[in-house]
Amino acid sequence: MTSFTKPHIRRKNEPVNKLGLVRADYDGAMSTLCAGCGHDSVTASMARAFFELSIEPHRAVKVSGIGCSSKTTAYFLREAHGNNTVHGRMPSVATGAVAANSALTYIGVSGDGDSLSIGLGQFVHAMRRNVNMLYVLENNGVYGLTKGQFSASADLGSLAKRGAPNEMPPIDPVSLALSVGATFVARGFSGDREQLVPLIKAGLKHKGFGLIDVISPCVSFNDHKGSTKSYAHTYQYYHKAVHADYVAPSKDIKVCYDEGEIMPVEMHDGGVIRLRKLEKGFDPRDRAAAMSALANAQKNDEILTGLLHIDETHPDMHALNKMEDRPLNEIPYAELNPGAAKLHDLQKGFR
Amino acid sequence: MTSFTKPHIRRKNEPVNKLGLVRADYDGAMSTLCAGCGHDSVTASMARAFFELSIEPHRAVKVSGIGCSSKTTAYFLREAHGNNTVHGRMPSVATGAVAANSALTYIGVSGDGDSLSIGLGQFVHAMRRNVNMLYVLENNGVYGLTKGQFSASADLGSLAKRGAPNEMPPIDPVSLALSVGATFVARGFSGDREQLVPLIKAGLKHKGFGLIDVISPCVSFNDHKGSTKSYAHTYQYYHKAVHADYVAPSKDIKVCYDEGEIMPVEMHDGGVIRLRKLEKGFDPRDRAAAMSALANAQKNDEILTGLLHIDETHPDMHALNKMEDRPLNEIPYAELNPGAAKLHDLQKGFR
Amino acid sequence: MSEAAINDFVIKLANVNGTGSASANGLLMKAIFRMGVPVVGKNVFPSNIQGLPTWYEIRVTEKGYRGRSGDVHFIVAMNAETYERDLAELSPGGVLLYDNTWPRPHFLTRPDIQVLGVPFARLCNDAFKAARSRILMKNMAYVGTVAALLNLDLDVIHQLVREMFSTKPKLIDLNLQAIALGYDYAKEHFDCPLPFSVQSRDNTAGKVMIDGNTAAGLGCVYAGATFGAWYPITPSTSLMDAFAKYCDQLRVDVDTDLHKYCIIQAEDELAAAGMIIGAAWNGARSFTPTSGPGISLMSEFIGFAYYAEIPMVLFDIQRVGPSTGMPTRTQQCDIQLCAYASHGDTRHLLLFPADPGECFEMAVQAHDLAERFQTPVFVLSDIDIGMNDWMVDELTWDDSYQPDRGKLLSTEELEKIEKFHRYLDVDGDHIPYRTLPGTHPKGAYFTRGSGHNKFGGYTEDGQAYKEVVDRLRAKWHSAASKVPAPVISPSKKKACCGIISVGSCDGAVLEARDRLEAEGLHLDYMRIRGFPFSDEVEQFVADHDEIFVVEQNRDAQLMGLLLLETDVPREKLIPILHYSGEPLDYQFVYSALQEAARVRKIA
Amino acid sequence: MSEAAINDFVIKLANVNGTGSASANGLLMKAIFRMGVPVVGKNVFPSNIQGLPTWYEIRVTEKGYRGRSGDVHFIVAMNAETYERDLAELSPGGVLLYDNTWPRPHFLTRPDIQVLGVPFARLCNDAFKAARSRILMKNMAYVGTVAALLNLDLDVIHQLVREMFSTKPKLIDLNLQAIALGYDYAKEHFDCPLPFSVQSRDNTAGKVMIDGNTAAGLGCVYAGATFGAWYPITPSTSLMDAFAKYCDQLRVDVDTDLHKYCIIQAEDELAAAGMIIGAAWNGARSFTPTSGPGISLMSEFIGFAYYAEIPMVLFDIQRVGPSTGMPTRTQQCDIQLCAYASHGDTRHLLLFPADPGECFEMAVQAHDLAERFQTPVFVLSDIDIGMNDWMVDELTWDDSYQPDRGKLLSTEELEKIEKFHRYLDVDGDHIPYRTLPGTHPKGAYFTRGSGHNKFGGYTEDGQAYKEVVDRLRAKWHSAASKVPAPVISPSKKKACCGIISVGSCDGAVLEARDRLEAEGLHLDYMRIRGFPFSDEVEQFVADHDEIFVVEQNRDAQLMGLLLLETDVPREKLIPILHYSGEPLDYQFVYSALQEAARVRKIA
Numbered sequence A, B: 001m002t003s004f005t006k007p008h009i010r011r012k013n014e015p016v017n018k019l020g021l022v023r024a025d026y027d028g029a030m031s032t033l034c035a036g037c038g039h040d041s042v043t044a045s046m047a048r049a050f051f052e053l054s055i056e057p058h059r060a061v062k063v064s065g066i067g068c069s070s071k072t073t074a075y076f077l078r079e080a081h082g083n084n085t086v087h088g089r090m091p092s093v094a095t096g097a098v099a100a101n102s103a104l105t106y107i108g109v110s111g112d113g114d115s116l117s118i119g120l121g122q123f124v125h126a127m128r129r130n131v132n133m134l135y136v137l138e139n140n141g142v143y144g145l146t147k148g149q150f151s152a153s154a155d156l157g158s159l160a161k162r163g164a165p166n167e168m169p170p171i172d173p174v175s176l177a178l179s180v181g182a183t184f185v186a187r188g189f190s191g192d193r194e195q196l197v198p199l200i201k202a203g204l205k206h207k208g209f210g211l212i213d214v215i216s217p218c219v220s221f222n223d224h225k226g227s228t229k230s231y232a233h234t235y236q237y238y239h240k241a242v243h244a245d246y247v248a249p250s251k252d253i254k255v256c257y258d259e260g261e262i263m264p265v266e267m268h269d270g271g272v273i274r275l276r277k278l279e280k281g282f283d284p285r286d287r288a289a290a291m292s293a294l295a296n297a298q299k300n301d302e303i304l305t306g307l308l309h310i311d312e313t314h315p316d317m318h319a320l321n322k323m324e325d326r327p328l329n330e331i332p333y334a335e336l337n338p339g340a341a342k343l344h345d346l347q348k349g350f351r
Numbered sequence C, D: 001m002s003e004a005a006i007n008d009f010v011i012k013l014a015n016v017n018g019t020g021s022a023s024a025n026g027l028l029m030k031a032i033f034r035m036g037v038p039v040v041g042k043n044v045f046p047s048n049i050q051g052l053p054t055w056y057e058i059r060v061t062e063k064g065y066r067g068r069s070g071d072v073h074f075i076v077a078m079n080a081e082t083y084e085r086d087l088a089e090l091s092p093g094g095v096l097l098y099d100n101t102w103p104r105p106h107f108l109t110r111p112d113i114q115v116l117g118v119p120f121a122r123l124c125n126d127a128f129k130a131a132r133s134r135i136l137m138k139n140m141a142y143v144g145t146v147a148a149l150l151n152l153d154l155d156v157i158h159q160l161v162r163e164m165f166s167t168k169p170k171l172i173d174l175n176l177q178a179i180a181l182g183y184d185y186a187k188e189h190f191d192c193p194l195p196f197s198v199q200s201r202d203n204t205a206g207k208v209m210i211d212g213n214t215a216a217g218l219g220c221v222y223a224g225a226t227f228g229a230w231y232p233i234t235p236s237t238s239l240m241d242a243f244a245k246y247c248d249q250l251r252v253d254v255d256t257d258l259h260k261y262c263i264i265q266a267e268d269e270l271a272a273a274g275m276i277i278g279a280a281w282n283g284a285r286s287f288t289p290t291s292g293p294g295i296s297l298m299s300e301f302i303g304f305a306y307y308a309e310i311p312m313v314l315f316d317i318q319r320v321g322p323s324t325g326m327p328t329r330t331q332q333c334d335i336q337l338c339a340y341a342s343h344g345d346t347r348h349l350l351l352f353p354a355d356p357g358e359c360f361e362m363a364v365q366a367h368d369l370a371e372r373f374q375t376p377v378f379v380l381s382d383i384d385i386g387m388n389d390w391m392v393d394e395l396t397w398d399d400s401y402q403p404d405r406g407k408l409l410s411t412e413e414l415e416k417i418e419k420f421h422r423y424l425d426v427d428g429d430h431i432p433y434r435t436l437p438g439t440h441p442k443g444a445y446f447t448r449g450s451g452h453n454k455f456g457g458y459t460e461d462g463q464a465y466k467e468v469v470d471r472l473r474a475k476w477h478s479a480a481s482k483v484p485a486p487v488i489s490p491s492k493k494k495a496c497c498g499i500i501s502v503g504s505c506d507g508a509v510l511e512a513r514d515r516l517e518a519e520g521l522h523l524d525y526m527r528i529r530g531f532p533f534s535d536e537v538e539q540f541v542a543d544h545d546e547i548f549v550v551e552q553n554r555d556a557q558l559m560g561l562l563l564l565e566t567d568v569p570r571e572k573l574i575p576i577l578h579y580s581g582e583p584l585d586y587q588f589v590y591s592a593l594q595e596a597a598r599v600r601k602i603a
């Protein structure tokens, strides 16, 4: 597929990607979120990542649940199919969609309510299956769309807008993901696109389930003093562990290997994720290490961000199911139909 | 409540508990499980724990989901109410029941299918709420009742009866519980009642959510060679970390404190859990330590058992909700009814 | 269409949500109410937090009609995006008020209306410094303008502002100032008041303005419910908010700060259902508020409660379905689902409140019925009732009320009986006795959703199974005379035809019926309030030749229940269906009835 | 009740489950089938793995009746626990065979039957060493005894044993030895054969013995389904097992071991529903097998698929509800739920197979219809059809079949069109075009369960919303002529009354009708196979004065659909309901029809 609806207006000298598309070609409908909502920044980062990776928009698929966060799939990649499913159940729809056609790039967008309460089971099981998709969890500690109830990611002691503290331990998507064996686990912040865009790119290129937990403040219901998911609090406490950047397959890749601080992780497509260690001695390929880094950060009240764990060796859902490369939806019926004679044969055992 | 239906037949010199009841008074209906099923042993251990704690049978409540494991609530404590709910949703029914009457002792029985697939969300959220109950997860790595499909706790590489290996990472209820902040986390083995009965007693006395993951082999579908949830495999690999025993409130408790290997944890009722450390330097009150002990054991292919984590300081659901001690279901209507005059007052704001 | 007149007109305020307009509009409505003139208010808001179109419609109706009229006589068009549509909706002779701060290049208008422009933005920008104030105060400014144009009592408005900001007194002056801006501008530039305006009356004495969710939450307090579990979903959230507020106010020990109730925000609707089942099973009156998607998700549990005979109270605040649908628009589209929710042979009790007053009463009845019949009971409200402020008679309470806990055996009773069997029809009334955990060893039984016989034992025996489900059906049927009876409002003259309707249709139906009656078309009217249907319902359908069934869904779901559960022949029933999501207006019903009567040649 | 005769009698085997009896009993049935005599087999098993009562009933019916008869002429009473009940069930003149190894203290018997004792346990204990063999071989021993008593062809039996253990040849001799034990004992001690026994015929040529779940699984293979997701639940599990088996056999590349399909065991039914929706949305034919509780849990997703117009194929293998009910007993109790599953105004397509042959065909049709109408399609089978081996015509296949992918735009087609709108009724047939992700930038659209207009855009506008749901209703209605047509079987003489039935009732109804006909009561018979109802259904109800609706549930759910969706007046319909959980027998239908005809004074 190479045909495109050409972008309408293009500024002079506007940067184009390998497909000749400009960043605006990766936009979607106008956002209806609140002005200043963290989610809008994440949307912009996602669009940019697709742009920079030169993915044809119509070869991407966007899936989401229900919530302010989940709405955002309408606000980028207008030329990609979107599926705004039901509350908390996006992972299953994504699983089916990915199963049907492995040749597209899948991005799921969800919220902390969508993923950690009603959707917890599906979220965990999609990670367990290592479905080949990137899952962006826009985490604001509240239910935005239903007007500000605490979500399960609300931190102990975080204050609600009306002043009541949350007293239940938070479910941290990153710890959870590590504990159930997810193969790409990262955390970002909507306010730091410089970190986030490369993470999204790496996640999109990871073969298997990629989780990025993005702290994405809700300006309407959880951005006040005392909230631990506010812009102010996140800026103050967040801590970058590992910077990850995806480098597309090319001859020069090997050259990078020598740079002191850089650790390369080879991807299935021949590309490489370059990890720049910011935390001494921390190797995101070691799951146990990631867990203890996380535990330490929690003790120090730090919000650990960056690529926290990657495992390129574990087979993804397609490999686990021994599926052939060709998408299921492209196998011609003639190959699927055993035919009348075979039907007769098969029934010999029924006599 | 002191009246009892007297036990019918009593052997001479049969041991009685503080209530004058014999062990058989804690029995239930005849089991309909397969001969040799691990779950029947767990049933016996649960009955014994209640007996030893001298809990009046009718002051206990048994809740369960659906599965062979979940059926077992019918097979002990015939004088206790039981609620065999729907598949995977016992935690919510238990939460409501506990909320309505905090004065009874609650035990939930579930399976790995019931808790880790369909019921994962409820399971995690009941832990998060720290509902005051003991949750016994009879873990056999398969769906027994539906005839042997792998469950989500099946270990990587464990072989199905027909020989196919499981290739998805297991969800370990103990790791999961630790990662979401559960306050009493233990693992036992149906084949080791000596360890299990004291654990159950401690769990019943813990104020908050107690989880005991009990490896409980399924002789019909998962007890063959190659299965990592078989009797043989469990006997071979299991490893006791901490032995826990509950000691009822009494004057002598303090005396125990000195014994070298014993670590006491004080309970809300004034009793004490005596922890006998089997693993050097391991303190189950430290959640991070428990997590790393678990990670190490996994690396060494050991099944770590015993009381792995306890936190008596975190408030339970009742405390979190600031509920008074009196059970909700005993508050007389007169105290709940604001009355006609008040209704008139309240409506002043509606004019 | 009807002409605007003194104390008889409709004003619609078109805004952008998240800009603070809702409270300004509520203030306008309340002011008219306090002037003694009845009002009907409808808030039509979008399913997001900020930036989408929202409308607030106030019908001023001296006669005290309770539904929408369908007209719009005065539009305050503050949202440029919906301007075109708002303009089109205005009745001929109507008035449009807009913000003329910025000139509009292609300004649309109509020759048959009057357009008034006020530079609200400029007035506020000049008067206020903070950016947020400038936005918020525009609302108060148009309140002032509207007050001048409609001749509203400024003292009443000022008093309302003071009450509104009683906890933030600093804001009072700011708001009063904004009101004055708009008021003065209007007085200066326009002929005030308009030909239609408000004159003080004494027609709202003994009335309150309350929304159905608040009333239902309060009803649960008075019913003695101590446990509620829920998962947030529009438009049911405010029901639990109200319950929480009143519990906090009425049920917290001042000394110890300890609570006599427990509210749990569940992880989803399945869990909420399980929790209230657990609590009710254990003897605490419990309930869950939800909406359509929640009922779908609770279906399995609803069948469990039905079969295991556990009291369960559900409030379904209906919104536009199917699927996520239009979460902030109203419909009555879950009637069929709730009647038979869950797999297998299941049937439930339904209560249909028509206004917040009945939400209060039926909340109490639902708890009594659920415990009496040990089964799920649905209160089927909707967004219109649940989230709009309605003028209703002040809620009253009978201090002699005692909860009907149903056939619940006490410790003493258990002590006396020989043997307790959970599912035995001892009294021949199809209702077995139940016991609570912990009361007595004799009371113990094993609750299960799997096959059980009348003693409560597990069974896979066909006859033993049937005996129990046959009793369940008989039990359900016996509730027909216990659910709230229909309200029958006979026509002035003997009528051969009738109307059947339900819930929030009531106001529009009554008004349409009255107007048709005035024109000589006589129709009896029955409003159904409970399911299973009582003999009165059977009688009504038997007594009429043709029956118009007015309801707010596409598939004639109430009519479906009548077909299934009464002997009414299909030819008698004529569906009148409204399902655009806007609250029903009398003109719709009026025209539909008139047309149907013409087609059917009914006198 | 009817007398046992050569090739016309019923044998029932009462066992304890988990003891290996099922395969022994199946072997008996297969042997008779291979002798050319038609059989009807019903396996009634408990909801556990080991130790509870289980029954296997084999009706030997030379005439090829397809339902149960209601009689039991020969009981093999191997389960002491159900002995009393089994004894009671035996028809007068019947034969009871039991294990007399141990003397029974209070041995119950009846004067009107013949009791035969064989010391199966002792024979096996003497002959076999391994504890497990001693238990298993008892089954084979009674097979031998029964073979002798019924004059079964030993060669056929031996051949079957060899096929059964073809992969474990060591077991062949052991089993043959056990059979000989029982056979020889019978020959020695009893008059063999019994008066009723089996004589070879040629009445099973061209037939196969297959269960409905296997046939449906195979149907999904032939339909070209490549994706299945499910959550294990009795009695639907074997459907996915069959699909997996055939895929493994037919769709794995021998060289690479790579698969042309994907099957996912989901974490629950909600997830299974979501997965097949995702896969179908993305162009892979997909399906999920489940049972009642699964449908309840999938309700929200079903409404999503309905409203977003995504193909969805569900197999509901019905079991006894409500709630967990009796998971191993049969009913048709989800008809109403499936017709209208989910909140809001929703309505679905239903297919009702009556035997495994139709399970195969309808599995294919379901996929075609789901894609043609872009909506959920339910295949409503039940335990009786799904898990029992039925004798049916060998399944056939038309090699010219091509899947109907419906109105799916290809890349080339998209290239040509100006602009694509997902929900636009371009052709006036109420069905919009759809596109798959990845095919073309022009094809992109945003799928949502929230309010959308006909272009696919988000809307909260009432009229735009209505336009779409009105089309959905019309689309649903237009499927009436595309779902499988009813099968009408006219009476031999002109009849004023008729029977309507569905699914697994068919055999019993046909037989009852034939027998009544022989007695002079003429009834036409229509078996419904699809919903929405076609014109033929309307015509049939219009053409008859009284109609008996035979179905297997308490609440007359099929009759309910007729009331709701056709013009039939209620007085015409007479429900005949069977819901004990046992497969329907003709005697039940016969008596009920006879009695109803008497009461209604039908000639």
Ligand SMILES: Cc1ncc(C[n+]2csc(CCOP(=O)(O)OP(=O)(O)O)c2C)c(N)n1
Residues within 6 Å of the ligand: A066, A067, A068, A069, A070, A087, A110, A111, A112, A113, A114, A115, A138, A140, A142, A143, A144, A145, A146, A151, A218, C231, C232, C233, C234, C269, C293, C294, C297, C324
């Ligand atoms: C079944 C169901 N229950 C409840 C809702 C109401 N609902 C919509 S969004 C939402 C929570 C969203 O929270 P989150 O995922 O954190 O998204 P945010 O708005 O914070 O980005 C809820 C409860 C729903 N749409 N569906």
Ligand SMILES: Cc1ncc(C[n+]2csc(CCOP(=O)(O)OP(=O)(O)O)c2C)c(N)n1
Residues within 6 Å of the ligand: B066, B067, B068, B069, B070, B087, B110, B111, B112, B113, B114, B115, B138, B140, B142, B143, B144, B145, B146, B151, B218, D231, D232, D233, D234, D269, D293, D294, D297, D324
């Ligand atoms: C909603 C629903 N789906 C599926 C089932 C079928 N089912 C019954 S038990 C079970 C799994 C039980 O597994 P587990 O909890 O591990 O119990 P075990 O039998 O192994 O002890 C399933 C899938 C059901 N009862 N309800």
Ligand code: SF4
Residues within 6 Å of the ligand: A032, A033, A034, A036, A037, A038, A039, A068, A069, A140, A144, A145, A217, A218, A219, A220, A221, C049, C050
């Ligand atoms: S409510 Fe919060 S999460 Fe939703 S759009 Fe507004 S700021 Fe964003």
Ligand code: SF4
Residues within 6 Å of the ligand: B032, B033, B034, B036, B037, B038, B039, B068, B069, B140, B144, B145, B217, B218, B219, B220, B221, D049, D050
């Ligand atoms: S199937 Fe397995 S889990 Fe179930 S009773 Fe038998 S041994 Fe136990």
Ligand SMILES: [Mg+2]
Residues within 6 Å of the ligand: A067, A111, A112, A113, A138, A139, A140, A141, A142, A143, A144, A151
């Ligand atoms: Mg959120």
Ligand SMILES: [Mg+2]
Residues within 6 Å of the ligand: B067, B111, B112, B113, B138, B139, B140, B141, B142, B143, B144, B151
């Ligand atoms: Mg299990």
